[in-house]
Amino acid sequence: MLHKSRFFTRQNSVAMAIGLAFAVVASSQVAAHDHGGMPRSSAPDNARVYFIQPSDGQVLTSGTVKVVFGLEGMGVAPAGTDLANTGHHHLLIDLDQLPDMNAPLPASDQVIHFGKAQTETQLTLAPGVHRLQLLLGNYSHVPHNPPVLSEVIEIEVIAE
Numbered sequence: 001m002l003h004k005s006r007f008f009t010r011q012n013s014v015a016m017a018i019g020l021a022f023a024v025v026a027s028s029q030v031a032a033h034d035h036g037g038m039p040r041s042s043a044p045d046n047a048r049v050y051f052i053q054p055s056d057g058q059v060l061t062s063g064t065v066k067v068v069f070g071l072e073g074m075g076v077a078p079a080g081t082d083l084a085n086t087g088h089h090h091l092l093i094d095l096d097q098l099p100d101m102n103a104p105l106p107a108s109d110q111v112i113h114f115g116k117a118q119t120e121t122q123l124t125l126a127p128g129v130h131r132l133q134l135l136l137g138n139y140s141h142v143p144h145n146p147p148v149l150s151e152v153i154e155i156e157v158i159a160e
């Protein structure tokens with residue numbers, strides 16, 4: 001995964017505002033959606049998931065890190081709720097290999113599900129460098145087609 005440049009990080013605040021407006025529209029479109037028995041849900045071409053915070057390269061003096069998820073072009077819905085163009089966040093932590101995109105995401109210390117439609121969390125990380133990535137999953141925890149996957153950000157926790 002290529003790392004996000006500072007240029008992109010700055011763009012996020014503008015994109016976030018647009019994304020929020022879009023999310024309201026998306027969540028109001030609750031028309032029935034036929035998945036044809038396929039486990040994957042389709043995602044719009046402009047869908048994008050990203051970190052609002054922390055920012056790539058950020059150095060933290062505490063292992064307690066607030067992480068805020070950004071989503072553009074889609075809405076957030078709890079697990080089990082099958083609405084078109086929605087999903088819930090998954091936070092991938094220090095993962096060496098991406099999970100299977102054709103199956104429900106596993107749940108582990110490195111793959112955290114936010115099935116109540118949360119858009120932020122508080123993480124406790126050990127000192128050192130950590131890689132974070134966001135991946136949206138549908139109502140049954142399966143990544144969309146195409147996958148809605150963020151860039152990897154790297155943060156460093158300095159021991160106090």
Ligand SMILES: [Cu+2]
Pocket residue numbers: 079088089090105113114115137140141
């Ligand atoms: Cu999930």
